[in-house]
Amino acid sequence: xxxxxxxxxxxxxxxxxxxxxxxxxxxxxxxxxxxxxxxxxxxxxxxxxxxxxxxxxxxxxxxxxxxxxxxxxxxxxxxxxxxxxxxxxxxxxxxxxxxxxxxxxxxxxxxxxxxxxxxxxxxxxxxxxxxxxxxxxxxxxxxxxxxxxxxxxxxxxxxxxxxxxxxxxxxxxxxxxxxxxxxxxxxxxxxxxxxxxxxxxxxxxxxxxxxxxxxxxxxxxxxxxxxxxxxxxxxxxxxxxxxxxxxxxxxxxxxxxxxxxxxxxxxxxxxxxxxxxxxxxxxxxxxxxxxxxxxxxxxxxxxxxxxxxxxxxxxxxxxxxxxxxxxxxxxxxxxxxxxxxxxxxxxxxxxxxxxxxxxxxxxxxxxxxxxxxxxxxxxxxxxxxxxxxxxxxxxxxxxxxxxxxxxxxxxxxxxxxxxxxxxxxxxxxxxxxxxxxxxxxxxxxxxxxxxxxxxxxxxxxxxxxxxxxxxxxxxxxxxxx
Numbered sequence: 001x002x003x004x005x006x007x008x009x010x011x012x013x014x015x016x017x018x019x020x021x022x023x024x025x026x027x028x029x030x031x032x033x034x035x036x037x038x039x040x041x042x043x044x045x046x047x048x049x050x051x052x053x054x055x056x057x058x059x060x061x062x063x064x065x066x067x068x069x070x071x072x073x074x075x076x077x078x079x080x081x082x083x084x085x086x087x088x089x090x091x092x093x094x095x096x097x098x099x100x101x102x103x104x105x106x107x108x109x110x111x112x113x114x115x116x117x118x119x120x121x122x123x124x125x126x127x128x129x130x131x132x133x134x135x136x137x138x139x140x141x142x143x144x145x146x147x148x149x150x151x152x153x154x155x156x157x158x159x160x161x162x163x164x165x166x167x168x169x170x171x172x173x174x175x176x177x178x179x180x181x182x183x184x185x186x187x188x189x190x191x192x193x194x195x196x197x198x199x200x201x202x203x204x205x206x207x208x209x210x211x212x213x214x215x216x217x218x219x220x221x222x223x224x225x226x227x228x229x230x231x232x233x234x235x236x237x238x239x240x241x242x243x244x245x246x247x248x249x250x251x252x253x254x255x256x257x258x259x260x261x262x263x264x265x266x267x268x269x270x271x272x273x274x275x276x277x278x279x280x281x282x283x284x285x286x287x288x289x290x291x292x293x294x295x296x297x298x299x300x301x302x303x304x305x306x307x308x309x310x311x312x313x314x315x316x317x318x319x320x321x322x323x324x325x326x327x328x329x330x331x332x333x334x335x336x337x338x339x340x341x342x343x344x345x346x347x348x349x350x351x352x353x354x355x356x357x358x359x360x361x362x363x364x365x366x367x368x369x370x371x372x373x374x375x376x377x378x379x380x381x382x383x384x385x386x387x388x389x390x391x392x393x394x395x396x397x398x399x400x401x402x403x404x405x406x407x408x409x410x411x412x413x414x415x416x417x418x419x420x421x422x423x424x425x426x427x428x429x430x431x432x433x434x435x436x437x438x439x440x441x442x443x444x445x446x447x448x449x450x451x452x453x454x455x456x457x458x459x460x461x462x463x464x465x466x467x468x469x470x471x472x473x474x475x476x477x478x479x480x481x
Contacts, residue, residue, distance in 0.1 A: 002086055002244070003244045003245065004025060004026045004052060004205055004244050004245025004247075005025030005026060005245060006023055006024065006025055006026075006245075006246055006247075006264060006267070006268060007024060007025055007026040007027055007028060007052075007205075007245060007246070007247040007248070008021070008024055008027060008028075008247060008248045008250075008260065008264065009027070009028050009029075009056075009247060009248065009249045009250060009251070010027040010028065010029045010042070010043065010046075010053070011030075011250070011251065011254075012033075012040065012042075013254050014250070014254050014257070014260070015040065015042035015043075016042070017257035017260065018042070018046075019042055019045060019046065020257070021257065021260070021261055021264075022261070023264065023268075024051065024264075025051065025052070025245075026051055026052035026053070026054065026245060026247070027043075027046060027051060027052075027053055027054075028053075028054045028055075028056045028089075028247055028249075029043060029053060029054070029055055029056065029083070030055075030056055030057075030058060031055035031056055031057040031058070031075075031076055031079050031088070032057065032058060032059055034055060034079055034082075034083070036078045036079055036081075036082035037082075039082060039083070043083070047083070047084065052085070052086065053083045053084070053085060054083075054085050054086070054087060054088065054089060055076065055079040055080055055083060055085055055088050055089075056088075056089045056090075057072075057076050057088065057089065057090040057091070058090075058091065058095075058112070059072065059095055060072050060073070060076065060090045060091075060095075060132070061093070061094055061095040061096055062090055062091065062092060062093070062125060062128045062129060062132060062142065063091075063092055063093050063094040063095075063113075063114075063115035063121070063124075063125055063128070064094045064095065064096055064097070064128070064355070065094070065097065065101055065102075065124060065348045065349070065351040065352030065355055066099065066101055066348065066352070067127075067128060067131055068128050068131050068132050068135075070135070073131075073132060073135040073136065074135070076088055076090075076136065077135060077136050077137050080136065080137055080138050081137055085138060086138060086139075087138050087139045087140065087141055087172070087204060088136055088138060088139075088140055088141075089140070089141045089142065089143060089174050089204070090132070090140065090141075090142055090143070091112050091142065091143045091145050092115060092125065092142050092143065092144060092145060092162075092165070093112035093113055093114065093115065093145045094109070094113050094114075094115055094355050094359075095108065095109050095110075095111070095112060095113065096108045096109060096359075097109075097352060097355040097356040097358075097359040097360075098352075098356045098359070098360075099352075101345075101348060101349055101352040102349065102352045102353050102356045104356050104360075105419075105421070106421060107356070107359045107360060107363060107364065107419045107420070107421065108419070108420040108421060108422065108423075109359055109362070109363065109384060109420075110363075110384060110387060110388045110391065110420050110424070110427070111383075111384050111387050112145045113147075113355075113358075113359070113362075114145060114147040114149065114150075114151065115355075116151035116153070116154055116351075116354065117151070117154040117155060117156040117157070117158065117160075117161045118151075118153070118154060118155050118156075119155060120347050120350055120351050121351055122156075122161060122164055122165065123343050123347055124343065124347060124348055124351050125165060126165060126168050126169050127343045129142065129165070129169045129171050130169055133169070133170075133171065139172060139204075140171055140172065141171065141172035141173060141174045141204035141205070142165070142171055142172075142173065142174060143173075143174035143175075143176055143179075143207065144158060144162060144173075144174075144175060144176055144179050144180070145176070145179055146176070146178070146179040146182035146183065146186075146211075146218075146220035147182070147183055147186060147187060148186055148217060148219075148376060148379055148380045148383060149186075149372065149373065149376050149377060149380050150187050150373075150376075151371075151372075152370070152371025152372060153371065157189070157193065157194065157197060158180075158183065158189060158194050158197075159193060159194040159195070159196065159197025159198050160197055162194075162197075162198055162199075163197055163198060163199050166199045166202040167199065171202075172202050172203070172204035173198065173199070173202045173203050173204060174203075174204055174205060174206070174207060175198070175203055175205075175206050175207070175237065175243075176206070176207035176208075176209070177191070177206060177207070177208055177230055177233040177234045177237060178207065178208060178209040178210070178211060178220060178226070178230045178249075179207070179220060180194055180195075180233050181211075181218065181227075181229050181230045181233055182211065182218045182219075182220045184229075185213065185216075185217070185218035186217060186218055186376075191233045191236070192233075192236060195233075195236055195237055195240060196240075200240055200241040201241070203241060203243060203244065204244065204245070205243060205244055205245030205246065205247060206234065206237065206243045206245065206246045206247070207247055207249055208226055208230060208231075208234055208246060208247065208248050208249065208267050209222045209226065209230070209248070209249040209250070210222065210223070210224035210225045210226045210227060210230070210250075211224055211227070212224050217376075217379055219383065221252065222249050222250055222251040222252060223250070223251060223252035223253040224253070225255075225259075225263065226248070226263055226266065226267070231266065231267070231270040232270075234246070234267065234270045234271065234274065235270045235271070235273050235274040235277065236274065237274065238270070238271045238272075238273070238274025238275055238277075238278065239274040239275070239277040239278035239281065240274075240278060241278075242275060243271065246267055246268075246271055248260070248263055248264055248267060252390075354369070357369045358372070360419075361377060361381075362377065362380055362381045362384055363381070363384060363415075363419040363420065364417075364419045365416065365417065381416075382412075384415075385411075385412045385415035385416060386412065388411070388415050388420060388424075388427060389407075389408050389411040389412055389415065391424050392411060392424055392427055392428045392431065393407065393408075395424045395425055395427075395428055396425070396428035398453055399411075399428060399431070399432065399450075399453075402446055402449045402450050402453065403435075403446060403450070404446070410435060410440060411431055414431050414434055414435065418430065418431075418434060429454065429457060429458055432450055432453065432454040433454060433458070435450065436450060436451055436454065
């Protein structure tokens with residue numbers, strides 16, 4: 001795994017600023033927002049300068065009970081090839097449920113939801129990761145996600161779950177330290193314990209982002225400055241291993257470029273501080289009372305650098321109360337995980353039923369499954385509705401213009417009773433149709449414009465517009481601007 005250095009999430013809103021920023025070694029672009037045949041000029045210029053671009057997927061659903069969709073995998077592979085990327089990344093999450101596997105309506109979350117840390121979920125995830133690895137032209141790395149809710153009856157910690165996943169599939173890990181902080185606040189999980197359980201040699205790179213706390217719940221917003229606790233977790237990670245790359249994520253509420261550059265400087269400082277702490281700890285552990293090297297200890301071994309362990313070298317990894325040996329030689333005992341075809345459909349169906357029940361409670365108002373925190377599920381449901389409103393506003397920016405300040409309230413009200421069955425563009429059309437049919441808008445300019453917008457986009461082709469209509473639309477747009 002090549003060393004990446006310091007990077008930032010490329011977004012259209014800050015594309016010009018990113019091009020001018022000093023010290024940017026690489027960028028990450030949301031895969032679904034990039035068209036391989038029409039790459040943004042900014043990304044092309046960055047590539048020409050030698051800046052690495054990595055596509056970051058958000059909709060594959062590796063944690064879904066069903067196998068990954070071949071079309072989505074092909075699209076991710078196409079983007080990796082178009083960008084000349086050394087790897088692609090996705091999330092350890094489920095994003096849809098229902099369908100033929102469970103004989104229930106298919107539902108879309110519109111966001112990343114946590115998979116249960118159970119043996120069933122791990123078996124499904126491992127097979128899905130293998131399918132993705134076989135379909136992609138470059139290595140895959142998967143990211144730990146932030147969670148507002150916890151599954152009842154979980155059998156592993158986050159560190160154990162990630163260790164087993166990497167051990168069984170060879171997949172690399174994208175560790176998001178902001179998500180470790182989120183899970184610390186929301187689920188009481190110790191980020192230091194999670195780091196201690198991870199296979200550090202599998203880390204591809206690290207995400208850093210900001211958020212905010214509201215009513216005792218941490219929201220991973222990617223719209224606020226990186227807080228000190230997240231930087232402290234980054235320093236802890238860097239004291240254990242030299243991360244190949246560290247990237248700042250920002251998706252909303254973009255500050256001035258100078259502020260982003262200051263944040264990048266703070267992130268570099270946190271990594272450097274961790275490196276110094278790690279060097280001191282290793283120096284202390286490899287010398288005896290009088291400064292002599294302890295027998296059997298090679299100074300400098302395992303101090304970071306390139307990802308990967310030396311062939312034949314052994315690393316002791318603590319997993320709960322059990323200690324396991326991970327070896328790089330051929331004498332290592334074979335793993336006991338099921339083979340690519342050994343996973344039965346019954347396992348997928350059990351997971352599918354559980355995920356469908358949870359997602360239906362979140363987006364369709366069905367009863368809360370047994371064992372879940374009802375209050376926390378309410379917070380998650382509202383967060384999902386708000387996320388849908390924000391993304392639909394980006395996909396169909398005309399809707400907030402037509403509905404004005406009432407758009408957000410109207411969409412969240414709509415979302416509570418209308419689950420998303422397709423993508424966000426279909427969601428925008430469904431919202432407009434329901435708003436028109438539900439009589440929420442009285443006859444007037446907003447209703448006429450919303451009806452025209454819906455008719456233009458809901459058919460197989462845009463409706464022809466009269467010359468007068470074209471002039472009127474241009475005039476209204478200019479007035480708004």
